[in-house]
Amino acid sequence: MSLRPKRVDFNASFPAFRQELLNMFHSTTARAKVSGIDMFQQVYDLCTSYPKPHTELLFQSIGDLLREHVSGVLQTILSRDDVVTAYAREWEKYRVAANYANIICEYLNRMLLKMRPPFGDTKRPFSHGRYLKLSVEALAFHIWKETVLAGLQTHHGNRLVFQLLDWIRQDRDGHIVLHDVIYNAINSLVQLNQHTDQPLQLYIEMFENPYLEDTRDYYARESNTQIAQDRISCYMRKIHERLADEGARSARFCHPTSLERVIKECELQCITAHHRELYAEFRVILENERFADCILAYSLLSRSADGISAMLDIFENFIITIARDVIGRLGSSLTKDPREYAESLMSLQAKYMGMCDEVFAGNLAFTAAVDKAFRSIVNTAIPSTSSSAAELLARYCDLLLKRTAKGLVESEVDDKLSRMITLFKYLDDKDVFQKFYSRMIAKRLIYGTSVSEEAELNMLSRLKAACGVEYTSKLQRMFTDVTISNDLNVGFSKFAQLNSINLGTEFSILVLTAGSWPLSASASGFVLPSALEKSVSQFTTFYGKHHNGRKLTWLHHLARADVKINHMDKRYELNVSLYQLGVLLLFNVTPSLTIHDIIHQTKLNSSEVERILKIFVDINLLTVIDTQTYIVNHGFASKRTKIKINTALQTETPQEVTAARKAVDEDRKLYLQAAIVRIMKSRKELSHTQLVQQVIDQAKVNFAPSIPVIKRCIEQLIEKQYIDRVPHTRDRYVYIS
């Protein structure tokens, strides 16, 4: 073997090489009798011969040879009925041979590479000579394309693709087909184009496009028959399997890039085309709570881009309908006992939130839909009652936090309250909740009816976490007042001991910060019973010493007293209001009294006195003689020795509720006006829409202000000359400093 170039006669040496090459292409096994090393030498010699190398000629002659060979192959393929198998077999042989030929002609390839212009125009592969002078393999593939594929396609009704599609169809229908053969045949289309700048073009044009079309037709037909035959849930299950199969099929036969397109085609036909039926079914599934089907529906419908949004609407509306039904069933009873209202909403909320995780794969859009649904539920007026959700929830908290006979375990209370907070967060009118909550907590604190201080404080910190410090500052203040008052009482009794003051009664007091408590002085006057005068005046002195300049306003109408009755069959102890005590103590002095006497001596108004007397008469403690005069009934008897006299004070009156609602409206107006002035002061000039938006943003924590209310506030401020409209413009305001 020599590398020295020598003179070679092409016509003399080529035939031997040609025969060897042909052997390679003809042999059924790759390792035929080929004298590999000789062939290398021959290629080398031909390409280096002088005076003129035969590179070009060699390349062209190989081309001619392959062309001749391949037309034979085409005839072989066409002679079979089973074109695909024949094609795949021949192709495999040809591909392997071409690969070997390429290796043998390595030197030729290298020479070809050199011959190409340095800035080769790859866009025009055939500009110079007959073939793209890339490599022998490229040449071989090109000839195959030109002859076999073109021949099959143009002259024989595209039998190859036709049969391929037919086989795949059979595969879909569950018949057994030759997977490898199909894959090889299809893959040949990818391999054939690997030396061009658009490697997938041939595959897409020849196979993928018709395949997609075929898929479309197949599934259009299939889904239509299936949906007509079966219940939708069965249909969904089938489609689900079909889609998985189709994914696997595509991976088995096609180029990876096709997967997405094929699946999309299936989805269009099986899901999008029938989305109306599927959505209708989704609603039924929700109603029947068939969660397995629900998962199925979600996994199918979430495949298409806008499939989810319609589902979300259905889901949201469904929740709203369910909740409205529940509320509707409660009727007007929910005002009295909001327990069921709150608890059924809480459990619905928990249920559907859970469903988001389990069924909808924790998809945030679905969680948001649940939120949206509940926001709409708690913020729309409840038809059967004038109470709003905010009111009901506040009352629900009161029920939980108030100590009652059949009290709940503390952990239970805590658990319920923490779930209540999730509903609370949906409320727009948080200020309404706050108003009612503060009224009720005031009563709990004053009358000491809380379940426990810990439970109250836990609830407060939850509200604080949800709405911020400002929201709970007054409530917090109330707690502090109660704590300070405890210390004050201890201090006061020490003070009394030190100064050896005999108060004659036990005396305990709550000093409450004005403004933090939703309380106001009573309209009716009251003369303090003489037994208590000393205590009150001593306390005033005591308090004045410690807190100079603070003014005490006595809220007698909220005070309660324990009083012992000594001259009955037993020693009874009555728990009464201070007003009631005032009336009772009068009977210590005079055995019989008329209403007028009582009004005159207590200075209470007549309706109050009548109410008090009625209660005592009802429990038989007082007796009426000749309609206007009352005496103590000495025959009074009761099973219990401790008797608590009910007062209207501890339960809410309708007037109080209306007053509270009105107070909320007033507070809102002030809040909005303050917000507008604050914003305008810092921004100086703003457009109407900007101002309204900023006001809404600021108010959001407490309530959702309506635009007319905001506008009214703006107008009031214009009237009060805090702000003005910018002259000659519409829709702009300016701050007047």
Next chain:
Amino acid sequence: MPPKKRASTTTTTSKVSPRKKTKTGTGRASRSRASTGKTASSELALDQDAPKHFSAIRCAKWFSEYEDTDEPGVIGPDGVMRFCQDLGVDAATIEVLVIAWKLGAQTMGYFKKDEWLHGMKSLGADSTAKLIKYLDHFRGISDRPEEFKDLYMFAFGFAKESDQKSLSIDHAKGMWQILMPSDRFAHITRFLEFLDEERPVKVINKDQWKSFLEFSTTVAENLHDYDENSAWPVLFDEYVIWKKKRYQEND
């Protein structure tokens, strides 16, 4: 431009303002331009004429004709009525309102002597006969938007009780009827109907008053361009809702 047309335009305007028109333009356009120009020119005419013919003594005498016998220095409601009769106009007309405005009168139904003397002097009028000449011009004030706006805003302060911030609804309605003839201001009839039927307010504040002129001049009669998200006072939102509901079938 054909000279014929120009000539005709000039004659129509020259009645009120003798200044020569140099503007050219086709029918409508030149008319409207002429009418805006009129304001300035007529004002000018009054000012120029004033010193020539005006006599302060005659003017003071003229005042005393209507002066209240019980309250010297003031023309009271009776005097004003007589004054209007002499002018040949009803007291509740825009002409009288313009006079009050020109005189800078503070209270409806009263002219003070200094208001009268000062105001009449600036008008150049010292007798009923002279003042009558201006009435046509006064009547045409609604064609002069800028001037009209001033008059409109004057009317608010003029009509309200001096110790009140806002105008009572009855006074407001009366003023609107005087100021805004329904053939020129599309909304006035329906708006007054709305106020009567719904009684949404007891008083009209300055902002509402001011906004109504703008509302009347900018919002289309069928309300299609009314923007409820805009800064209109709530009263107008309510009016629009009311009107749409009530006249649904007509729109």
